[in-house]
Amino acid sequence: MKTTFAKLILISGAAMGTLLFAQAPEQSAPVHKAANPQQQLNHLTRKLALTADQQSQLLPILTSRDEQVAGINSDTTLSPKERHAKLMAVRTDSESRLRNVLTDTQRAAYDQMQQEARERAKAKKQGAVSN
Numbered sequence: 001m002k003t004t005f006a007k008l009i010l011i012s013g014a015a016m017g018t019l020l021f022a023q024a025p026e027q028s029a030p031v032h033k034a035a036n037p038q039q040q041l042n043h044l045t046r047k048l049a050l051t052a053d054q055q056s057q058l059l060p061i062l063t064s065r066d067e068q069v070a071g072i073n074s075d076t077t078l079s080p081k082e083r084h085a086k087l088m089a090v091r092t093d094s095e096s097r098l099r100n101v102l103t104d105t106q107r108a109a110y111d112q113m114q115q116e117a118r119e120r121a122k123a124k125k126q127g128a129v130s131n
Helices: 002-023 037-048 052-074 080-101 104-130
Strands: none
Touching (some): 037 052, 037 104, 080 104
């Protein structure tokens, strides 16, 4: 009787484990989400020593960029090529507007930050390809 009961518990436990495992949501690769405009502004302020006036000029630029990107990414009618082109246009426009607010010294530091980010992205991509 004890062995039958033990077998029943063991089988029940295995069945419950299988059910729980089967219902577990699939784990997908984490998706990188850009920081919100205020976080981006805080980062730029720390790195570039932005003045209060520059901060008030940059926040609408960053907010507009964020909203435009969200709109493009949620547009299911766009082909990947169209989506990429639109995102690049938003990026080019916002970068130009952002750079116009910066001083020459800040612009140089910003360019350096962007170059380092591109290098990190390239290294990360190459690391992912070789794995």
